[in-house]
Amino acid sequence: MIAAFVAAIGPAWTWILIGLVLMGTELIASGVFLLWLGLAALVTGLQILLVPLPWQGQLLLFAALSVAFAVVASRRTQAGANALNQGAQGLLGRDYPLAAAIVDGEGHIRVNDTLWRVAGPDAPLGTRVRVTGVEGTLLTVVALPAPV
Numbered sequence: 001m002i003a004a005f006v007a008a009i010g011p012a013w014t015w016i017l018i019g020l021v022l023m024g025t026e027l028i029a030s031g032v033f034l035l036w037l038g039l040a041a042l043v044t045g046l047q048i049l050l051v052p053l054p055w056q057g058q059l060l061l062f063a064a065l066s067v068a069f070a071v072v073a074s075r076r077t078q079a080g081a082n083a084l085n086q087g088a089q090g091l092l093g094r095d096y097p098l099a100a101a102i103v104d105g106e107g108h109i110r111v112n113d114t115l116w117r118v119a120g121p122d123a124p125l126g127t128r129v130r131v132t133g134v135e136g137t138l139l140t141v142v143a144l145p146a147p148v
Helices: 002-009 011-028 033-050 055-083 087-091
Strands: 095-103 106-111 114-119 128-135 138-143
Touching (some): 095 114
Antiparallel strands (some): 095 106
């Protein structure tokens, strides 16, 4: 039955259909892996439309593309994960005005919609400070000179 279906629509359209099914399955069972297999199958089908290959070549092309897409996606995901989710580490070196004066070594800054506790030399409300360190959820800051 499957052989008859493949014979009827041809190998290129079979690969394209498999690719679309795999990518559609990714929507239901999300894990990001089926997307790359589906893309490899889709590209294999499009390649076969341009240059026919024996079945062995089709399988090798699909396997090579699957590995290549998975490796590229894995590297991009790791790079993106390193750039994201840094929490307080991502605030290092940035300047913010004090949302609450630093009194007895503690105050607050507002970053977007989050209020962060800061530690540093006493400074009045609104003083611009630079984040120089992170210890848990406490940011270490230094006051910046007032603009002239």
